[in-house]
Amino acid sequence: MKPESRLRRTLLLSVLLSATWLVATTQAEEKSGITVMGVGKVDAKPSIVELTGTINGEAELAGDAVTKFRGNRQSAIEAIEALEIVGLTIEGTGVSVNSAMTQQQMQAIMQGMPAQGDSAGKLAVSEPLKLTLVGVEDMDTEQLLETLVKIVDAGKDSGIVIGSMPTNMNYGYRRGNTRTPLAKFKLTNVDELKAQAYEKAIADARKQAERLAEISEVKLGPITGIREGNLPKNNQQQVVYYNPYMQQQDDSDQFTSTDLRDITVSITLQVDFSIVEDGGE
C-alpha cells in the first residue's frame, strides 16, 4: 500500500468517527431536555372603533360626477363633525376615478359575456373614508352603542355608504351574503399586552415542565431554547379558501373584532428545559 493512500484512508476514518461522535452527542443532548408548549393569554377591552364608508359621485358627465362627489363629501364630513363626538376622527384614504358600469353591464360580465350598452358609461369619483373613534375602553357598552348609532345614522343620513363592500359582487350575490360589518373594534396597546402574554406563556411552560420533571424524577435545568408558535405537525396540508371579503391583513388586524367584546392577545411558546444529572454540574 502506498503511503498516500494510507494517509487518505486514515483521514476518511477520522472524519467518519468524528461525525458519529457528533450525532451521538446531539442525540444524547436532545434526550436530556424537556420541551413544552406554554400559552399566555391576556384579555383586553378594545380601545378604538373603526368604521369605513365610501363617498361616491357618479354621473354621465365627468363634471357632474365631480360636483356630486364634492357635494356628498362636504355634506358627509359636515354631518359627522356636527356630532361633536370627542375622539372621533375622519380620514380620507385616497380619491379614485373609475368608469362605472351599469347594472346590465355588470350582469353581462357575471355571465361571462361582453358588457353591452353605451360604451361611454358613467364616471365614478369615490373615496373611502375611515372614521376612527378612540377611547372606547373608557365607555360602557350602552354609551358606546349610542355613539356608534349616532355615527352610523349621521353617515347614512348624509349619503355615506357605511361598511366595506366586497370587491366581488358576484361572490356576495351567489352566497346570499348581503350583510357587511359596519364597525371594527381594535386594540391599540398591543405591545404591552403581548409582553404580559409572554410572561404568562413562560410561566405556563415552566409549570408544565416542572410537573413533567417531577413525574420523571429528574431535576429540571435552565431554559435552553424558546421558539414562538406551535410545534410543527407532520402531514398537515394547508388549504386556503378564496374569500373576497378577507382583505389583506396587517399586524393590527390580528387584534380586531367585528363584535363588541374583549379581544384576546394570545402567545404560544415552545420552551426547552435542560435536565440536570444527579450530582452533576
Place this chain on the structure above:
Amino acid sequence: MIAATRDSHRGRELLGVVARMVYVLFSFGCLSTLAHAQVIVAAQVGDASDEDEKNLGGFQVQVDDSMATSFKDFERFAARKDWEKAFRAIGEIPSEKRVGMLKAGGGMIVPARTRIWQVVAELPAEGREAFRVFFDAKARELLSHIDADDAEPVADIKIARQVYDEYFLTSVGDDAANLLGDAAFEQGDFRGAERYWRAILDHHPNTELGELRIQVKRAMALLRSGRGRQYAALLKDIEQRFPGETVVLGGTDVDPATFLKSLQSDSGLLVVEQDSQANDVTIAAGSLPAETPTAWRLQYLSDKGKTLMDQSVRSNYWYRNGVETYVPPFTSLGSRLICNWFGIVFAIDTTTGKLLWRSEKFDKLHSQFAQMPHSQTNIEQFAVVAGGDTVLAISLNTERLNNYREPFRLVAYELDTGKERWKSESVGPLKNESFIGQPLILGDNLLVTTHGRNESKFTLRSLKLSDGSENWSKELGTASQVQKSRRYQQQNPVPVFLQTDDAVLVLTNNGALIALDSLGKEIQWVLKFKGPPSSSGNNMFWYGNEPLEDVIALHSQGAIVEEQGVAYFKEACSNELFAVDLSGPKVLWKRPVAVEAVLAGADEERLYVLTREIMAFDQETQKLQWSRRLPIAGGGLSAIVGRDTVYIFTNRGIYCLDKQNGTKKSIFRGADLESNGGWIEVVGDRLVCVSNMAVTAYRPPWSDGISTDTTTQPAATSDPATSSEPPESSDISEDTSG
C-alpha cells in the same frame, strides 16, 4: 271694415303690375348672382337629417309621403330662387289637400297646412315679393267675393280661409287673417283669434289695419282665453308704445289701455290663476322641526298585507317587477286626497284624515299579492285624477289584476260619495280599449289615450266627463314597446299630459313630444328625439339576490313641466333631460342624466331631478349646481319646491334642503320610517306623504298662517299610533292599522 279694405285693392292691383315688371327685369339682371346663391341655400334646405330621424326609434307619427315629395319640389325650386316653378309646385297642394303631417327638419313634424304656410310666410324678401307678383291678383279676386252683408258667413269664412292658407303673403292676406280672427272670436275660439291677429303683426308689419287696433284685439283674445301673463305683458307694451293714441272700437274712440282694463275688471276672474292658491307649494318654507305634529295617518297596507307581500316577493325573487317598492298614484282636489292602489280607489279628507269612501276593502288585494311580482300587468298604468265633482281612475278590476294583459279601464266616481258614475267597459267604442296615461280634464270633457289589447297604436280620445261618451278620437301614433321588468314581454310607454296656456302637451315617454291645440284636438307639432333603447340587446340573466335595477325599484316615470314658455322634460327610460322653447318650438338644450332619473320639480331658476340623489340644474345653463345623496328606496320620486326649501320624503324621513346649495336644514323623521318613502305634496294646510304603506299628513309650521275653512277640525293628536280618525265603518278599522 271689409268694404274699406276692398277699396284699397284697386290701388294695390296697379302696384302689383308695376312690381311684376320690375321683378322680371331684376331677375334677368341678377342671373349670375343667383347661380352662386343657389348652392348655399340648397345646402341649407337639403334634408340631410332624414336618415338620422329614421334611426331615432320610439314613437312614430305618420307622415304624408306623397305630399312631402311635392313639398320638397317647392323647397328645391325655392332654394334655387326659381320662383315660378316653386309656386307651381306649391299650387299642386291646394288648401283642402293639406291635411297630413310633414317633417320640418331637426326632428320636427308639423301639420302640412302649418308647414307649408310657415315656409311661404318665411320666404326671403325676394321670394315674398315674387309671391305677391304671382298671386296678388288671384287673392284679391277671391277675397272680392266676400260681401260684408253676405247672408252666408260660412262661405265667406271658407274663402278667407283659402286666402289665408294659400295666399297669406299677398296684399290681402292680412285682411283674410283679420276676418278669420273676428270670426273665431265671435265663435268663442279666443286662442285661434289671437293666433290669426298675431300672424298679421308677424308677417304684415305695415298692415293698413293698424297695429294698435290689432294689438288691442289680441289683448282682448288673451284676456278672454284666460292667459293672464301674456295679457299683462301686452297691456304693458301697448301702454308704453302707444301713449295717448286712441282706437275706434264699436264706433267709439277709446283709450286702449283704459278700455282693456275696464274689460278686465268687468270680466272678474278672467285672468285665470288655475286654482293655484289651493295647493300653493310656495307657502312651504323653512325646515320641519322635530316636534312637527302628525295630523293623521291612514295605513292602507295592513301589517298582515305587508307580510303577505314580503313573502310573495321572496318567493318570486326570480321575477320581480318592483311591486314591493310601488307607491300608488294620488291626486288632490280641495281638501280631498284620492289614491288608486292597484285598482282600489279611496278618498281622504285631508283636514280630518277621515276615510271618505273607497271602491273596495283594502284587504281584497291580499289574495292577489302572491301572483303580483310576476304578473304581466304594467303597474305604472294605474292613474287617478279629479276635476269638478268627478274622480277618474285608470284601473283594473282587482279580481283580474294578474290576468294576462288585461285592458286597463277608465272609471268615473262621484267625488263626494265615491259612487261609480260610469266605466269604459260600458261605453260602446271604449269597451275593448286599454287606457294609458293620466287623463287630462278640460272643462266638461276629458282627454285620454287608449290602445287596443296587445297593440301599441295610440288613439287620442275626447270623452264627456258626465257619461264617458266620445266627442271625437284620432290616431296619435305608434309606440315602440319597452321591456323594463325581468323576464316579461314588452309594455307600452305611459304618456303624460301637460296643459299650458295655449296648448296641450303630450310627452309620449317614447321619444316624442306632441303639442296639441288648446282643446287637444289638432296636432300643432311633434318633436321627435331618441326613443327608448331596443330591448333585444338586454341581458336576460339575473341572480336571485341581485338588487333590483334602479329604473324598476324607483318606478321612474317621465315628467314635463313648463316655466316661462319653456317645457322641461325627461322621459322614462331615456337618459336625456330636455329644454324646449315652446314658442319656436326649438330645443334649447339637452343633457345626459341617469335613465332612472325623474324630473321632480322646477322653480324660476332650477330644475330638480331625483334618483337616489337630488340634483339641481340651472335652467339657463343646464349646469349641475348641486346634488345631494338621499336614502331613497322606492317609487314616488317627488319633491316639494318651496319658497326656500326643497322637501323630499325618504325612508329615513323628510329631508329639508336649502334650495340654493342643497345644504341639509333638517331631517324630520315623521311617522313613516317603516316605509320606503314616496310622494310628498302640500294639500291645503297639510303636508301629505303617500308611501307604499300609508298616507300621512303633518301640520307643518307654515300652516299656522293659513286660514282654513269653517269645516276645519283640529287634528286629534300628534301621536301617529293613535291619531287616525276613527273609521266610518268597522271594516275599515280592520284594514287601517295606523
